[in-house]
Amino acid sequence: MHISFEKFTLENGLRVLVHQDITTPMVAVNVIYDVGARDEVVTQTGFAHLFEHLMFGGSENIPSYDEPLQMAGGENNAYTTNDITNYYIQLPLQNLETAFWLESDRMKSLDFSEKSLEVQRKVVCEEFKEHYINKPYGDAWKHLRELAYQKHPYQWMTIGKELSHIEDAQLDDVKNFFFKHYRPVNAVLCVAGNVTTAQVKILAEKWFGDIPSGEKTERFLPLEPLQTEVRTKTVTANVPLDAVYKAWHIPGRMEEGYHAADLITEIMGNGFASRMFQRLVKEEQLFSNISCYHTGSLDPGLLVVEGKVVEGKTAEAANDAIESEMKLLLENGVTDLELEKAKNKIESMIEFEDISILNRANNLAFYELLGDAHQINFELDRYQQVTTASLLKTARKYLRYDNCNTLFYKKA
Amino acid sequence: MLNRKIAPAIHDAIEFDFLLPSIQKDHLENGIPLYWFNGGVQDVVEINWVFPAGLWFETKPALAHAVTGLLKNGTSTKSAQEINEALEFYGASLQINPGNDFATLTLHTLTKHLPNLLPIIYEILTDAVFPEEELQIHKQNSIQKLLVSMRKCDFVANQKVDALLFGEDHPYGRFTKQRSIEELKREDLIAFYKKYFSLDNAQIYISGKVGKNEIDILNNIFGKVSLCGDKVQPALFETITSTEKIQHITNDQNGVQGSIRLGRLFSNRHHKDYAPMVVLNTLFGGYFGSRLMSNIREEKGFTYGIYSSIAPYLNGGSLTIHTEVGKEVIEPALKEIKHEMHLLCNEPVDEEELLLVKNYLLGNLLGDIDGPFQILQRWRMLILNGLDENHFNKNVSIYKSISSKELQLLAQQYLNPDDYLEVVVV
Numbered sequence: 001m002h003i004s005f006e007k008f009t010l011e012n013g014l015r016v017l018v019h020q021d022i023t024t025p026m027v028a029v030n031v032i033y034d035v036g037a038r039d040e041v042v043t044q045t046g047f048a049h050l051f052e053h054l055m056f057g058g059s060e061n062i063p064s065y066d067e068p069l070q071m072a073g074g075e076n077n078a079y080t081t082n083d084i085t086n087y088y089i090q091l092p093l094q095n096l097e098t099a100f101w102l103e104s105d106r107m108k109s110l111d112f113s114e115k116s117l118e119v120q121r122k123v124v125c126e127e128f129k130e131h132y133i134n135k136p137y138g139d140a141w142k143h144l145r146e147l148a149y150q151k152h153p154y155q156w157m158t159i160g161k162e163l164s165h166i167e168d169a170q171l172d173d174v175k176n177f178f179f180k181h182y183r184p185v186n187a188v189l190c191v192a193g194n195v196t197t198a199q200v201k202i203l204a205e206k207w208f209g210d211i212p213s214g215e216k217t218e219r220f221l222p223l224e225p226l227q228t229e230v231r232t233k234t235v236t237a238n239v240p241l242d243a244v245y246k247a248w249h250i251p252g253r254m255e256e257g258y259h260a261a262d263l264i265t266e267i268m269g270n271g272f273a274s275r276m277f278q279r280l281v282k283e284e285q286l287f288s289n290i291s292c293y294h295t296g297s298l299d300p301g302l303l304v305v306e307g308k309v310v311e312g313k314t315a316e317a318a319n320d321a322i323e324s325e326m327k328l329l330l331e332n333g334v335t336d337l338e339l340e341k342a343k344n345k346i347e348s349m350i351e352f353e354d355i356s357i358l359n360r361a362n363n364l365a366f367y368e369l370l371g372d373a374h375q376i377n378f379e380l381d382r383y384q385q386v387t388t389a390s391l392l393k394t395a396r397k398y399l400r401y402d403n404c405n406t407l408f409y410k411k412a
Numbered sequence: 413m414l415n416r417k418i419a420p421a422i423h424d425a426i427e428f429d430f431l432l433p434s435i436q437k438d439h440l441e442n443g444i445p446l447y448w449f450n451g452g453v454q455d456v457v458e459i460n461w462v463f464p465a466g467l468w469f470e471t472k473p474a475l476a477h478a479v480t481g482l483l484k485n486g487t488s489t490k491s492a493q494e495i496n497e498a499l500e501f502y503g504a505s506l507q508i509n510p511g512n513d514f515a516t517l518t519l520h521t522l523t524k525h526l527p528n529l530l531p532i533i534y535e536i537l538t539d540a541v542f543p544e545e546e547l548q549i550h551k552q553n554s555i556q557k558l559l560v561s562m563r564k565c566d567f568v569a570n571q572k573v574d575a576l577l578f579g580e581d582h583p584y585g586r587f588t589k590q591r592s593i594e595e596l597k598r599e600d601l602i603a604f605y606k607k608y609f610s611l612d613n614a615q616i617y618i619s620g621k622v623g624k625n626e627i628d629i630l631n632n633i634f635g636k637v638s639l640c641g642d643k644v645q646p647a648l649f650e651t652i653t654s655t656e657k658i659q660h661i662t663n664d665q666n667g668v669q670g671s672i673r674l675g676r677l678f679s680n681r682h683h684k685d686y687a688p689m690v691v692l693n694t695l696f697g698g699y700f701g702s703r704l705m706s707n708i709r710e711e712k713g714f715t716y717g718i719y720s721s722i723a724p725y726l727n728g729g730s731l732t733i734h735t736e737v738g739k740e741v742i743e744p745a746l747k748e749i750k751h752e753m754h755l756l757c758n759e760p761v762d763e764e765e766l767l768l769v770k771n772y773l774l775g776n777l778l779g780d781i782d783g784p785f786q787i788l789q790r791w792r793m794l795i796l797n798g799l800d801e802n803h804f805n806k807n808v809s810i811y812k813s814i815s816s817k818e819l820q821l822l823a824q825q826y827l828n829p830d831d832y833l834e835v836v837v838v
Contacts, residue, residue: 061417098420239563348505355454
């Protein structure tokens with residue numbers, strides 16, 4: 001379905017999108033910042049994410065972010081990826097201005113409280129433990145990223161390389177980070193709901209208009225060199241089953257081949273009817289589960305196959321079976337029916353995602369950050385344009401044997 | 413000059429009107445109850461087929477999971493692969509979940525594909541054969557999944573607290589063991605399927621872009637077969653709460669966090685205290701601004717998150733506090749949780765905080781009943797619990813009007829730490 005919107009830009013460079021939906025009593029307000037874990041330095045990783053936590057610790061004029069929003073019947077959250085940081089609110093339309101007040105004050109200036117930093121360092125350390133240390137295979141992605149990326153900052157996870165980076169974060173670092181990245185010129189605001197552009201314009205100018213523009217982020221990130229040799233790493237840990245993770249470098253979000261790579265993940269390993277689930281889980285029973293997905297990142301990302309190996313089978317045999325499936329793909333490509341199925345899945349996924357105004361607001365802001373929010377309405381076409389021939393070309397270019405990183409995660 | 417210290421005026425959500433839109437209550441030709449709601453702009457539908465086939469009806473442990481897990485893995489004319497291919501080709505998703513009381517099939521699809529998908533669902537529901545080989549693969553992979561889960565302290569703690577609260581033989585307290593999976597037999601699956609997934613016991617809910625045409629298709633496929641009228645009679649179980657109140661377990665010698673669960677029994681949705689407790693629970697540990705989160709995360713930094721939640725089932729329920737905290741702060745965290753319980757018992761909540769909780773709860777409710785899927789989901793919950801829109805309206809008025817005095821009395825009744833079981837798993 002076509003998603004309509006209007007756009008204007010404030011004098012300070014803040015881009016504002018308005019998406020009207022007259023059917024809902026709620027309004028979504030989304031602020032996306034052009035900063036993610038890829039903008040960190042190797043000695044201070046996890047900072048973009050830690051910073052996201054600090055954005056809730058009070059701003060210059062508002063001691064608590066959450067309380068006024070809850071009083072206004074609103075709910076909010078945020079997330080950080082390797083590329084961006086996104087903040088979103090949903091609240092009853094009547095209280096829209098509360099969202100403008102809160103978001104603008106923390107864009108204007110945070111409170112930079114020592115207490116908030118001290119507490120959030122601890123909270124993030126517990127988050128680190130809960131998700132990446134205290135659970136089986138929790139550090140697999142740490143190893144996989146380090147294996148696959150030798151130069152590019154995608155070599156660390158958004159949570160950070162190690163706990164100490166978070167524990168050592170200082171208030172001065174926080175201030176510098178804020179004034180460098182959290183500026184209007186590096187942000188996109190999107191409002192979705194029963195609103196008009198005129199209304200939003202008045203509110204945006206009133207609340208965001210006086211915030212100093214800041215400097216547009218220029219990136220000089222190291223390019224990941226073309227991989228020409230297979231890389232393999234074996235990790236041993238206290239886990240109940242062996243597991244195999246394999247990652248190939250694929251094009252970035254805006255590059256040729258991205259959509260074909262996405263469709264390949266559908267055909268190879270997403271769903272019970274996918275190739276690898278059918279052959280490796282059901283027929284050969286080498287894996288108890290298998291999945292295929294990609295990181296969807298702005299710079300060149302990874303296409304990943306991961307699975308747990310059935311007790312009694314070896315990780316090497318399981319890995320060989322994945323290699324064979326990839327070889328088959330590179331030799332024969334996919335059938336028309338397989339491609340049609342993958343496209344049907346994408347079409348359905350997009351349609352369901354668009355039901356929620358929060359998703360629509362988030363996606364519009366994201367595409368605008370990439371350069372042009374209109375692209376949201378061409379996404380399905382990009383998938384439809386992929387042919388079995390162009391898919392095969394993409395597969396042969398990127399899913400080469402020597403472009404692969406294999407992590408064997410074995411039980412001790 | 414803009415004064416940023418002054419908040420824009422707000423409209424209190426307690427002043428809003430809440431109207432749960434009415435739905436169509438119908439029957440297919442053969443009498444299967446059909447509930448539907450047309451709304452939204454996307455050409456999508458959600459359909460639920462609900463059966464009394466949850467854990468409550470199991471004759472052997474792990475049976476409901478096995479039956480739902482294998483329901484679409486073969487009929488007399490189609491293999492698992494053919495069924496999955498047929499569903500996935502149209503970009504549809506079919507989830508089959510065994511709950512404590514009901515088992516639910518949920519289909520999400522673009523409306524235009526319904527005519528191609530419904531015959532497959534019908535086939536699954538009337539002609540599943542549970543091939544022996546599929547069962548063997550299910551057993552192998554379920555056991556492996558269980559082995560991984562058993563290494564997680566949160567998984568073990570969740571199992572343990574329910575088992576202590578309800579008793580291991582009670583459907584709400586039962587948990588899956590490797591041996592139960594190993595002992596599953598094909599004939600048990602078939603017997604369970606035939607008895608509980610019979611269309612005699614089905615209810616159908618459909619929402620999204622639906623009109624007469626879609627209802628006709630549904631009726632043609634599900635409404636023509638004659639039913640025999642046999643309704644399932646639920647069994648009765650006795651709840652046996654453990655007398656051993658505290659259990660600290662070491663599951664992983666190298667664990668760096670402990671999973672804390674404090675739990676007590678609570679009622680189902682019919683109890684007079686249920687709606688008032690929704691307000692008290694929200695304030696105590698039900699949202700990000702709660703007492704527990706403010707103290708244990710935002711003040712002390714002991715955890716990434718802490719919540720309390722009410723789990724209402726058909727025949728009872730529980731109230732549980734759950735969090736994962738650093739191993740070295742388990743005792744201080746337990747102390748703070750109990751401190752927050754005492755505080756609510758001993759001191760009335762101030763009016764500002766109470767208004768905030770009410771506005772938050774009601775503002776969210778407005779979002780929760782926005783959109784066709786959400787509206788019918790809300791109705792489905794009411795209908796399956798034997799309730800109607802009066803219950804919804806009554807609850808809304810309680811959320812709006814409850815006083816701090818009432819909340820304190822409730823806290824004294826339901827937030828007394830002495831009534832709670834304590835489970836800690838490292």
